[in-house]
Amino acid sequence: MPDPDGRESSANTATGPPGGVAFGVLGPLRIAAGGTELELTSPRSRIFTALLVLNPGRQVTLSAFADALWGEELPQNPRRAVQLCAVRVRAQLDRIGAGDLVVTCPDGYRLDVPPEATDIGALADLLREADAAAAGGDAERELAAVAAALELWRGEPLADVPSEALQREAAPGLRERHLQLLERRIEILLHGGGTAELVDELVDLTARHPLREGLSGQLMQALHHCGRRGEALEVYHRFRRRLSDEFGVEPSESIRELHAAILAGRQDDDHGGEPLRLPVPRQLPASAAAFSGRKRELAELDELLTVMHGSSGPVVGVVTGTAGVGKTTLAVHWARRVADEFVDGQLFADLRGYHPGQALPPDRVQARFLRTLGVRAEDLPTEPDELTALFRSTIDGRRLLIVLDNANSADQVRPLLPSGPGCLTVVTSRDALLSLIATDGASRVDLDLFDMAEARELLARRLGAERLAVEPQAADDLIAASARLPLALAIAAARAVIDRSASLSALAGQLREGLDAFGTDSDLTDVRAVFSWSYRALSPGAARMLRLLGLHPGPHLSASAAASLGGLPVPEAGTLLCELTQANLVTEPVPGRFALHDLMREYAVELVSADESEDDRDRAVRRLLDHYLHNGYAAVTVIDPMLTGEAPQDVLPGVCLEEIADHDAAMNWIASEQDALLSIMDWASDAGFDRQAWQLVWVLVPFFGLQSNTAQLLRCMDAALKAGERLGEPLMQARAHRGLGNAYFRAARNEEADRHFALALALYRDTGDLVGEAHVAMGLSAFREQQGRHPEALEHALRALELHERLGDPGSHANALNSVACCYIQVGQHELALDHARRALAAFRTMKAPNAESAALDTIGDAHQGLRQFPEAIDSYQEAVRQARLAGNHFYIARSLDNLGDAYHAAGDRTAARDAWHQAGTILDELQHPAAARVRDKLAQAGE
Template sequence: MLVLNAGRQVTLSAFADALWGTELPQNPRRAVQLCAVRVRAQLDRIGAGDIVLTCPDGYRLDVPPEATDIGGLANHLRDADAAAAGDDAERELAAVTAALGLWRGEPLADVPSEELQREVAPGLREKRLQLIERRIAILLRGGRAAELVDELVALTARHPLREGLCGQLMQALHHCGRRAEALDVYHRFRRRLSDEFGVDPSESMRELHTAILAGRQDERGSAEPLRLPVPRQLPSSVPAFSGRRRELAELDDLLAVVHGSSEPVVGVITGTAGVGKTTLAVHWARRVADDFVDGQLFADLRGYHPGQAVSPDRVQARFLRTLGVRVEDIPTEADELTALYRSTIDGRRLLMVLDNANGADQVRPLLPGGPGCLTLVTSRDALLSLIATDGAYRVDLDLFDMVEARELLARRLGTGRLAVDPQAADDIIAASARLPLALAIAAARAVIDRGAPLSALAEELREGLDAFDTASELTDVRAVFSWSYRALSLDAARMLRLLGLHPGPHLTVSAAASLGGLPVAAAGELLDELAQANLVIEPVPGRFALHDLMREYAVELVSADESGDDRDRAVRRLLDHYLHNGYAAVAVIDPMLTGDVPEEAVPDVHLEELADHDAAMAWIAAEQDVLLSILDWAADAGFDRQVWQLVWVLVPYFGRQGNTAHLLRCMDAALKAGERLGEPLMQARAHRGLGNVYFRAARNDDADRHFATALALYRGGGDLVGEAHVEMGLSAFREQQGRHPEALEHALRALELHRRLGDPGSHANALNSVACCYIQVGQHEPALDYARRALAAFRELKALDAESAALDTIGDAHQRLGQFSEAIDRYREAIRVAQQAGNRFYSARSLVNLGDAHHAVGDRTAARDAWRRAETILDELRHPAAGQVRDKLARAGV
């Protein structure tokens, strides 16, 4: 496998298939790795173990291609083709003979692999027969027919259905004056073909028979060669082609595969409607057309056209006429037509572009069977079965990136016009969603109206799909989308419509199941269908998205084709999906969380399995952008209760990340929801949250204002719990301001309130707050007592964040008492627990304190390392405390 693919990675799964087929060992990956170890050990004996390189998912043989038989074969073939182009028969013969010398018996004869014997060995045998036929053809043209007859008799006996060899034997016999024997070879071949397959010889074979009957020979004694037409059917390449450098490089790699392969090669360019698949295919095909000396064929299969798709038999008949087969000789029966089609293209070096296919079944009957051919297919469908069963290579075409999009506009409009208003150019790109078709339409409008500023065009394009109406079904963006939409199953079409209700930017299969009120497995199948049709993208595995124009199209569809009741039910399922899964995640992350628990979810909402802290953190981390979008969307749609509840899903997560901007965004949404609902206690809690965020951001005036408002609202509503929480916030705030006696007073009031209220988590928080305040007023022994009591309670509650905070407080008390060894141990434990909880701010805070302790005992290196780790985290969090850490590093000279 490594030698057959020299210079290219072979995946672990490909090795496993070749080694064991369907009889896979229990752990195929490990088994393959053990085989690789043994191979390297054998190669090490000759000092070559390093030529087997480990790749991300397999291995690669690091040798030049010409060091292998297949690579050497490709070199000889290139020499032969160059010699033939220069009409140097002697050099061509030498190259072909050298290529044949690479066969030293049956290929892969001692390789016990069913897959290689089935998939590779036949191609190598076919390549040898082709070379034999080429060598004989050169000798026939050189007038050496007599010395070939015996060899050809033996070859046709071994390969009685090989049309090329039978034709060459007919030519050799005819040249030697043995016309009757030549004609007898033809008749025996025709009878065998008819008896076994019910078909006639190809037209070229029949013309050779006619030439021998007429006694025609060229000056070298061969029957007159048939001059086959060389088709040149590729459409024109679009002017000002731009971008696609990566994809063009992938296609160039595909051409290299053609040159080195003993099999025909198929490439599939797949992507969403309007992304430029045909443009890329035609542009690249024209670049490499000269590599295919027997011509280029092109067919628009109209797989997603408003009219009927073109059937494979119609394309076969058209290609046969192009290749010189008379209309009256083209069969009407499907099997005969396919047999004639394969016979006609066999042995030719063709480039075939099959554009706009709707599935593998439309393409497969058109694929050449011989080597040297390349078929390039474009489709909105992923054509997975063509990739899986026919070994097709896939080139995925995505939306333009910004550089490519600007390049397209520059080529169409000129760099000078873009330079006048570069922001307008970017606005046009944004409105076009970086979709090449939409950008081309926008550029065309700008070309037509050269006098208008680009900013005016950008403003018009913001109207959405209507701005890309070209009055042509072939280029109108909405119409092009509709062709793909109409090809979907009914259930997949409904799923696409419902995705128009999701605010984005992406969703999981589980969320799609809730949105559609479907089982998860069924939703997954529908998303796969949409992905295969390139109507949704999968930016990361398991998460699906729509590009902006496709989202707008889905919004139009859901508004037009789904009833108001169905839309309302889907929206409620979607909200409940994120709300209930979010609360489940937060309950795992922070068992001490108190909030407005949502009511029971509506039917058909799917809950995730969040077994532990890591799974819960991973869920919120993956969904944070979606949850923020849902938050804004729910606020605009008037779901104020759900907005309020979603805030308390997001706040614990963003608090751990120290993300002040997102915390303020959430708290502001909570406050507005509370005001719209007319709920004073909701407003109080939002003000309290804003106070806490602002004091941590060192915005003291804002913090004072919000804490005061919260305290007044709680006292006015008789809410002692809320009042106690504000006292806790004020304690931390005054401590940060250096007003330590006031901080202690607030902490003690909070402790007394929480003791009376009887909530163990809140009481433990108050204990730790009192401990912190005692440290600041110099009473370190009482501080240790309070902090240890808080730690025990937090561990009982399994509250990791709070446990880290208590450990940090204990470390601080030990440090103030001069007990530096104990302080360092507690800080390290606090950091470990904070990391386990995913609380980066707490990690940074304890790292700062750890650095202080190390510095106090003279360990400058350890202090520097701790402070720098803290500085990195705080910089990433954009926290103002990062400047204080840099000051420590500067003052300490470390």
């Protein structure tokens, strides 16, 4: 019989039109068939259809429709009004051939589709699949099902369905289900170890849901896993404060246990089912491929582990023995064997105690370790005592293995020792370090020459037992000729591996003849003959390369640096380095970088002095200097042309000029070469190449400045000052004092900053250098602004502007204009600020300098903000962000986004403000910048 709407009731379940119809409410209402989207323009039609979609295949009563459609304000005849809605919806569904899917029931209507035709039904199916996968321990399949379920969401559920009842009763449950799925996906990824990529997402989620404990706990885990323990603890304290302030309650026991685990720096997989996996540094070099013997010494090192387990303090072992006896090989092999005992990681440093250049000072090692453990460069103190205190505080409570290789004294080691239990430190040294043993309770492991059994075992591993069995006496002769010194024996074995056609007897005879030729008594006595024997077997090109490597003062070098040293093409240099590496005369501690053992370096120095003419040595050294100067200058020019120093002279023939295509390549080049650059800078100063040392400073300063590495900035500026003093160049001295002033004020050491700025200003004025005076004025302006002395800052900025106007340098003049504009804003002169910033922007645009344009646009935005001209401020900040993106300056992007959020908020657009602040906070978190906390506070105050 006909139903009240004039339709025949259907007794069978409809399957829909050919191709099927899809319905969705996980976002705006969606109706689609065969690629056609049907839009219901009537609000009541959307409410009626949404209620059907929420209950696929089930009857929805007339009273439920009435409540959803009208709430308490019912029409005069609710039943008839609902029927009219059904008629309208069917008519609109008929446009895609789906009107029959709305079926009349005795007391309402039913959407006659299988559940999977709706996103609600598909969601239920995927959740069942995820649960089944979890029960079977199949994390990959569970993750795939959860990810597919999350993809069903197209936005806020029921976003365009204006029903108070549905928004009150249905939408919150759907939002909660979405959050539960997000937490489930993140939990699976945390269990799988994928954390770094989750941090940004979790920062955003916790900002939007600050009271959701599960997300805060997951963010704590992800940060802790990434080595950002301090930030993880900050997340907990922020969550706890908000919970206490708003509800007067404490966090659950689960998250409190997680907080305690992170505070102690330990790994804990049992805190409410949430995994805690702290990412750990793994700095140990590769173990020797043919390690042999040393059973007694390994047992003594094992004893240190036993002591550590029962100790209330740190444990230290000192491996001592002569040069070339295998101290590093033993320490690294043992450390790798027990690495799993140290859940918070392993740290390694070559202290270069017997390197002919400068030994590595403890503060540089501390800074390196701290950066590895997640401390930002700008948070590193410059005072040694403060740095030591921070280092010990950071590693306190962690279970770390620290290997300090090649130490020359107890004083070099002591600041690097932990102060609490759970850590074990192994030190290698040619000296016994008796004061470390007496004062710090270190255990001593003496390493002697191989005994015959150990030496035979090494040869058997390298040459094969069969080859030794054929000529057992010759093998013993090789051992005797190598004096049972592991380094010498390894080189002899390498020679035997390379020359497989030669008998061991012949090789032993050659080596014995070489040994008889030496009668001196030094560290090299035991190995010089082996070095000489292996050296004579090299190709002429490889032999020359080995000699020239003795001229390189750094700890390691790249193939391209070796090419410049030898005046060779890079492929040829790479081939020669490969030959030297196969002969065990050169090591490759990390791929692409090559180094010499200290004894081999001494031997190479002897060779280059004896076999290369003074002119050839001089040319090689100058090519090496040119390599670092020209490539470094090219890298700095890409990073920021306005930060470069004095350009080097024309490059010498034979120098390898590397391709440095973009900002990332430039930063990577200097990062990989920084140790070599610092060594070259120190060596150039000592060798009388003061001008080159000065130029190298300005290669390093921009890099360390971007890293906010104040300690290295001060070291470089001090080297620049000494070079200027030795050269008797007042302007060099003035620039170095100016650089020291800038570095000290960034380190908040105001007295030193004032002193160096004053010295720089006096030198510039004595020499009549207005350019230098103007730069000092700019530095003083920034310094006074940081101190809150805004009128003085403006005075210095105006002086800089006056000087730059007279000098006519467009870039410096534009910088001064922007600096003056910033100062005018601080003293409330916003119209004047706007005028100066616009002039700066015009100049920067002429120079096509997007980084500087971004800075000027940001200043213009600040001025508009001060004038309460919010639309203009918003436009300026948006353009500042765009220019900063072009320049790749992430901090400038975040700064302008932060300011953009302020402008939106002041203009009353809180949604846009929160979005801008979210973006700014995400970038600042990536940069580990302290401003991130201020942005998070804004989000919290905005109700996120």
